Amino acid sequence: MSDFTHADADSTTGEPLLQARDVKQHYPIKEGILRRQTGTVRAVDGVDIDIYPGDTHAIVGESGCGKSTLLETLLGLEEPTDGTISYEGTPFSDLSGSEKRALKSEIQIVFQNPESSLDPRNTIGQIISEPLHLHTDASTREIDARVVSLLDDVGLGPRYYGRYPHELSGGQQQRVAIARAISLNPTLLFLDEPTSALDVSVQSKILRLLDEIKDEYDLTYVMVTHDLSVVRHFATDVSVMYLGNIIEKATTDALFTDPKHPYTQALISAVPVPNPHHTAENDITLPGTVPEPSDPPSGCRFHPRCPIATDECAEDFPDFESHEGHDVRCIRIPEAEDLGSTEGSAVNASGENSRSGLSATRREEARQE
Numbered sequence: 001m002s003d004f005t006h007a008d009a010d011s012t013t014g015e016p017l018l019q020a021r022d023v024k025q026h027y028p029i030k031e032g033i034l035r036r037q038t039g040t041v042r043a044v045d046g047v048d049i050d051i052y053p054g055d056t057h058a059i060v061g062e063s064g065c066g067k068s069t070l071l072e073t074l075l076g077l078e079e080p081t082d083g084t085i086s087y088e089g090t091p092f093s094d095l096s097g098s099e100k101r102a103l104k105s106e107i108q109i110v111f112q113n114p115e116s117s118l119d120p121r122n123t124i125g126q127i128i129s130e131p132l133h134l135h136t137d138a139s140t141r142e143i144d145a146r147v148v149s150l151l152d153d154v155g156l157g158p159r160y161y162g163r164y165p166h167e168l169s170g171g172q173q174q175r176v177a178i179a180r181a182i183s184l185n186p187t188l189l190f191l192d193e194p195t196s197a198l199d200v201s202v203q204s205k206i207l208r209l210l211d212e213i214k215d216e217y218d219l220t221y222v223m224v225t226h227d228l229s230v231v232r233h234f235a236t237d238v239s240v241m242y243l244g245n246i247i248e249k250a251t252t253d254a255l256f257t258d259p260k261h262p263y264t265q266a267l268i269s270a271v272p273v274p275n276p277h278h279t280a281e282n283d284i285t286l287p288g289t290v291p292e293p294s295d296p297p298s299g300c301r302f303h304p305r306c307p308i309a310t311d312e313c314a315e316d317f318p319d320f321e322s323h324e325g326h327d328v329r330c331i332r333i334p335e336a337e338d339l340g341s342t343e344g345s346a347v348n349a350s351g352e353n354s355r356s357g358l359s360a361t362r363r364e365e366a367r368q369e
């Protein structure tokens with residue numbers, strides 16, 4: 001791979017860039033002086049997912065459903081307990097050592113909290129240039145020029161080169177994390193709750209930057225979030241997780257206009273909407289809480305909380321069934337409820353600026369942060 005060049009991600013073949021099949025991530029529960037295993041946390045419990053070139057694929061679900069564990073497993077930070085993850089058709093387990101190293105440049109991540117993801121002892125220039133020093137043969141002069149260009153791309157400009165993370169606001173720090181993540185021209189960028197640690201006023205600016213950077217750098221995104229307003233305006237596709245499993249997959253439009261799984265319907269009904277016709281009658285409140293992943297229910301994992309479950313649901317965990325463009329794990333797919341409009345949430349990541357004014361706009365936004 002040459003310096004700063006982009007690996008081919010062919011969007012014309014229809015092949016997934018990243019694919020997971022029956023991926024599990026189980027953790028042993030050990031107790032006592034002898035640390036005997038007394039149970040297993042099924043954090044991720046048989047996930048199938050396909051990420052296509054150009055997607056912004058959101059993985060959503062309540063706290064503890066396994067989103068971060070899935071992301072870390074897909075990223076290769078943790079070996080899955082079981083199952084296969086493939087990149088451009090090749091299972092991770094079949095990659096040679098040098099191919100695995102090359103893949104580290106191809107797949108990057110932006111974490112939730114920029115303050116803890118940036119080394120406070122290093123300048124912004126050092127932080128952004130580190131991957132370039134580690135993974136390319138470029139000269140110091142070339143790398144410096146690249147860092148200045150990256151600072152410009154994320155709206156910060158060269159005067160931030162010698163500053164330290166603590167001198168920057170949260171939004172500006174996240175811009176640095178994004179610059180570092182795109183420095184090697186990756187193909188796939190993982191976003192782990194990229195805006196949830198930021199002030200609301202800054203969140204939409206960072207999402208807009210990510211949206212623009214995606215086009216400029218020809219990126220594919222996989223984003224983990226619990227914020228459905230962000231998903232609605234930012235993602236192209238959504239996978240809904242419940243207790244270690246994906247229970248519904250669809251395009252964002254299809255998922256929000258006509259959610260199929262009773263859990264998805266409840267999640268979406270809970271999105272706050274500035275709609276005068278919205279009434280509490282539209283809200284679906286689920287009984288109980290998410291069970292422990294160390295002791296999941298039999299059959300359909302959702303059945304103890306499901307408003308339409310029958311005895312049958314306690315027996316078998318259903319496979320995915322294709323239903324009007326959605327893939328749904330449910331044996332009794334309900335008719336879509338009238339959930340009211342979910343239009344008009346706060347985030348607009350559609351990138352309204354003209355390209356010519358882009359750099360100036362980004363700088364002004366970064367300065368205000």
Ligand SMILES: Nc1ncnc2c1ncn2[C@@H]1O[C@H](COP(=O)(O)OP(=O)(O)OP(=O)(O)O)[C@@H](O)[C@H]1O
Nearest residue numbers: 027041043062063064065066067068069070226293
């Ligand atoms: N290393 C680990 N050892 C044991 N259990 C773990 C480990 N990592 C995660 N878990 C458990 O796995 C389950 C899923 O955790 P995970 O952090 O992936 O959920 P999440 O959906 O990302 O939640 P949140 O939105 O709160 O971050 C939780 O019950 C968590 O306690």
